[in-house]
Amino acid sequence: MGTENATGEFKLVGFSKFVRTNPKSDRFGVRRFHHVEFWCGDATNTARRFSWGLGMPLVAKSDLSTGNQIHASYLLRSGDLRFLFTAPYSPSIAATAAANQTPNSSSAAIPTFDRDAFLSFSAAHGLAVRAIAIEVDDAELAYATSVAHGAKPSSPPIFLENRVVIAEIHLYGDVVLRYVSHKTPNFSSSDDEFLPGFEPVPESFPLDFGIRRLDHAVGNVPELGPAVSYVKGFTGFHEFAEFTAEDVGTSESGLNSVVLANNDDSVLIPMNEPVYGTKRKSQIQTYLEHNEGAGVQHLALTSEDIFRTLREMRRRSGIGGFEFMPSPPPTYYKNLRNRAADVLTEEQMKECEDLGILVDKDDQGTLLQIFTKPIGDRPTIFIEIIQRVGCMMKDEEGRSYQKGGCGGFGKGNFSELFKSIEEYEKTLEAKQTVDSATV
Numbered sequence: 097m098g099t100e101n102a103t104g105e106f107k108l109v110g111f112s113k114f115v116r117t118n119p120k121s122d123r124f125g126v127r128r129f130h131h132v133e134f135w136c137g138d139a140t141n142t143a144r145r146f147s148w149g150l151g152m153p154l155v156a157k158s159d160l161s162t163g164n165q166i167h168a169s170y171l172l173r174s175g176d177l178r179f180l181f182t183a184p185y186s187p188s189i190a191a192t193a194a195a196n197q198t199p200n201s202s203s204a205a206i207p208t209f210d211r212d213a214f215l216s217f218s219a220a221h222g223l224a225v226r227a228i229a230i231e232v233d234d235a236e237l238a239y240a241t242s243v244a245h246g247a248k249p250s251s252p253p254i255f256l257e258n259r260v261v262i263a264e265i266h267l268y269g270d271v272v273l274r275y276v277s278h279k280t281p282n283f284s285s286s287d288d289e290f291l292p293g294f295e296p297v298p299e300s301f302p303l304d305f306g307i308r309r310l311d312h313a314v315g316n317v318p319e320l321g322p323a324v325s326y327v328k329g330f331t332g333f334h335e336f337a338e339f340t341a342e343d344v345g346t347s348e349s350g351l352n353s354v355v356l357a358n359n360d361d362s363v364l365i366p367m368n369e370p371v372y373g374t375k376r377k378s379q380i381q382t383y384l385e386h387n388e389g390a391g392v393q394h395l396a397l398t399s400e401d402i403f404r405t406l407r408e409m410r411r412r413s414g415i416g417g418f419e420f421m422p423s424p425p426p427t428y429y430k431n432l433r434n435r436a437a438d439v440l441t442e443e444q445m446k447e448c449e450d451l452g453i454l455v456d457k458d459d460q461g462t463l464l465q466i467f468t469k470p471i472g473d474r475p476t477i478f479i480e481i482i483q484r485v486g487c488m489m490k491d492e493e494g495r496s497y498q499k500g501g502c503g504g505f506g507k508g509n510f511s512e513l514f515k516s517i518e519e520y521e522k523t524l525e526a527k528q529t530v531d532s533a534t535v
């Protein structure tokens with residue numbers, strides 16, 4: 097695993113030398129991802145596009161119609177995955193309300209929302225993730241512990257109707273890590289209420305492509321060492337995996353990566369840094385330029401049936417949904433039959449090929465994955481759809497669950513993709529030679 101030398105500087109050891117250990121070192125109780133908040137210029141339209149493209153119905157809102165004069169926020173939900181879209185209202189609306197001393201003068205449902213921060217965020221990044229929210233046992237304690245261990249505070253704990261506490265820490269760039277905890281004993285985040293101040297929206301149209309939860313939220317940073325040390329330092333999270341450009345057998349990937357995880361590996365927050373001096377510019381460097389700094393690179397969403405999810409998403413690609421990266425060449429799937437025949441049936445491998453799904457394995461299980469193209473104007477944030485196969489465990493009460501990170505993060509696909517593209521190009525070259533010989 098990565099080590100810190102005498103000066104406290106973090107050093108990558110690479111995938112082959114990395115030894116996975118779980119010291120259960122969380123500094124405070126961390127349960128699971130709670131939601132992801134995007135800041136956008138117009139929340140109505142952005143939320144509807146994601147709803148249509150990902151099969152996530154609108155389930156709650158906080159806007160002018162509910163008495164919120166500060167920001168419009170719309171919540172989409174599919175299983176345990178929650179996406180929140182927020183945009184500001186004119187400051188004159190809230191100012192007028194305050195002058196008239198109406199009871200809603202401070203009506204923001206997300207009280208950490210800050211118009212000035214929004215304006216500079218939006219100008220610098222375009223459509224981007226502002227907050228990765230995690231449910232913790234006690235947000236006040238999580239905040240105090242984090243700050244005591246070097247975290248840069250963004251917002252101290254705020255009570256929402258005495259039932260929910262939220263607090264925010266700077267994670268990287270302009271992204272915050274938001275702690276959410278419920279005062280109600282035995283409250284489960286799978287319960288229907290999102291946050292006080294939000295009103296439920298009745299279902300108008302059944303929409304579900306099988307997406308169930310957030311698996312990992314990846315950040316791109318200019319320098320991995322300080323970013324990893326910082327986040328590890330205040331959370332106590334451990335290193336779940338790491339890989340370097342050399343590990344993946346090609347310098348083309350242009351990135352180094354470290355995955356940080358909480359005690360039960362349910363909150364996975366990988367970070368990437370660019371590698372310089374390669375033939376092609378690192379994709380991470382491209383991101384950092386277009387995003388004007390560090391930020392969330394991709395969100396990996398777990399599907400309970402990736403084939404169904406992909407069929408539904410691909411049907412909508414050209415009509416307001418999300419487009420996907422080009423599918424690998426046929427040689428990739430020919431090689432796949434040697435790599436994955438023990439896990440996937442012939443029919444499933446055929447379906448992977450039809451839908452352009454990539455397959456990777458680690459020492460524990462299998463990962464099916466596919467990436468969208470960047471989802472907004474800039475070549476920055478994108479979405480990954482995954483399904484993990486294997487690693488089923490039983491908890492103390494005999495309920496089965498899947499081990500976090502089962503099947504890895506797709507490291508093997510870097511080299512498999514490059515290999516298959518090379519092989520494919522050779523078949524094209526061979527074909528050209530045959531064709532020119534026959535002319």
Ligand SMILES: [Fe+2]
Pocket residue numbers: 312314394396480505
């Ligand atoms: Fe990923």
